[in-house]
Amino acid sequence: MMAPADQETAIISNSSNFLLVNRLETISVHAEPPSPATKANPCAEDQNPEQEQPNSDRFSILRASLRPVTLKFEDVEYRVQCRSTKSTCFGSTEPKPIRIVLNGVSGIVRPGELLAMLGPSGSGKTTLLTALAGRLPGKISGSITYNGQPFTSAMKRKTGFVTQDDVLYPHLTVLETLTYTALLRLPNKLTREEKVEQAELIIMELGLTRCRNNVVGGPLFRGVSGGERKRVSIGQEMLVNPSLLLLDEPTSGLDSTTAQRIVASLRALARGGRTLVTTIHQPSSWLYRMFDKVVVLSDGCPIYSGRAGQVMEYFGSVGYVPGFNFVNPADFLLDLANGVAPDRKQDDQNEYHGQLDHEDQNSTKQSLISSYKKHLHPLLEAEIRQSTRDPNSISGPSASRGSEGQWTTSWWVQFKVLLRRGLQERKHESFSGLRIFQVMSVSFLSGLLWWHSDTSHVQDQVGLLFFFSIFWGFFPLFSAVFTFPQERPMLIRERSSGMYRLSSYYFARMAGDLPMELVLPTIFVTVTYWMGGLKPSLTTFVLTLLIILFNVLVSQGLGLALGAILMDIKQATTLASVTMLVFLLAGGYYIQHIPQFIAWLKYVSFSHYCYKLLVEVQFLKNEVYDCGQVVQCRIMDFPGISVLHLGHVGWDVGALAIMFVGYRLLAYVALRSGQLH
């Protein structure tokens, strides 16, 4: 059997260039990594990196981007206003109760260290981690600094954050997911091939080779396993070689061997000069030994913050000694954080069969919190103060090079990669069998209903044109409404790690939607137009098709805007259906004599303009119809047509164009102005 340190050495030496890069970084970082690094990698100091690894040149940019970060958090307090309100008998509401989620948490993590946050469920680990990642909304009291500086956008790009829930595109394979991330997040100075190679290395490093070509999967269809998904999420952050890496429960759902491998990789990453912080549930004693520091939370309050190896000593000194000779320190800490003192635990097992006294638990927690305040807090304060005087931790390169550009890749590269990724992810949804069936069945059915109608039945033909404008108003509107509410988690995740500009995402999304949104209406119109016996002229057909496609784009824009403004699928679909019904009624087909005070409605209805344009091109020439008793009338004088006041094609097209631009602009502004936080 290999000793843990040997195993780690084996993992490091057997694995990819990526870890080799990390090893090399160990030499170049300012801060001195703790001694185990040398144990894990005994020859690191003797080797000339350039000679030993000919490939290392290619990744020198990644190495150069690694800057030691000393993370300090002091007396962090976070309060939230609970949503529930109680109505009083007089109809007024009581003030919303305030909940203290974090209360006076302090700590310091230096480059080369791995800090683990332990605590029962709901104790505030995720909240603290999110605060340290600079992503917690609302006001945080206390101070959190990175090399003595507040969180900046330069720091954002050097920070990796793996959330508890994996936010991944379900239709992309593992390789595609990591490759697109590499293309978006790695600097322009690396070639495309090098970025792809880096993604491959991560796949090897995280043991994902077997499932590299499997789709990630989602709630509706199976893909890779939960543990593999988690590793893909970790890989996405590891790719950019972050100086500060924060992980929320990276081992949840993993078997113990994989969990050990992941934590060993994390420790190796830390030893390469990074600062690592992770939350973890119930680590084994083997995993626990890999942590340099731990913070233990109980109901948002710290009961320990300091060296992992000194934990038993500290709790022994304040009167808490485990009842057994051998105990996993993590289990012991979790018991304490739950208020279960060692003696009570034995009582519980022997006599009470799980009936723990809540008062006892609360008093144990209170006693642990006061011991922390009395003994540990002053020591931590002194350590933080001392480190503030240390020039390495305040003027490290991450502070001095904060003026670097905000983006690693150009707008155009971001646009191209996002466009390709979007097309690949959404082609399944846009051309799903169900969607095609829906459109084709409506198309054939309407073609049969209007089978070879002619100008002797003007009313029927006008009805078909109005149906075109309504169907291709509703359909794209309801598809588009889902876009941004569904993409929101991904957008938040990727934008908060500074992956791309909102504008490049937005334009890529618009461009990617074009072919998908325009193919189905084209097929629909082609089938129904000729089956329905509309004017047998190629020019009229093409013009009809163009008007419908324009209408599709306008209605899609409205759907995008409603989705972006409300960011809630239920609310957005409700508002979309009301709006579309109003547009339908005011469109000019059902009612021709709208009262003056509400007649303005038709001017905001894109269906109205579309319908007018369709009628205009269909009956452009002075055609005639049979208006009874062998009398022929001009079609333009047909009652349902004459009230449309045709003859203003330019205005109608202009109105649609304004709506086309306006709705999309509105959607962009809504996204920009905070719906993504």
Ligand SMILES: Nc1ncnc2c1ncn2[C@@H]1O[C@H](COP(=O)(O)OP(=O)(O)OP(=O)(O)O)[C@@H](O)[C@H]1O
């Ligand atoms: N914005 C919020 N509004 C209301 N309650 C909140 C909010 N943020 C956090 N909380 C509460 O604060 C507590 C701590 O939450 P947090 O997610 O940080 O716990 P945790 O230790 O990570 O739990 P777990 O291990 O189960 O993930 C929870 O009880 C949670 O409900």
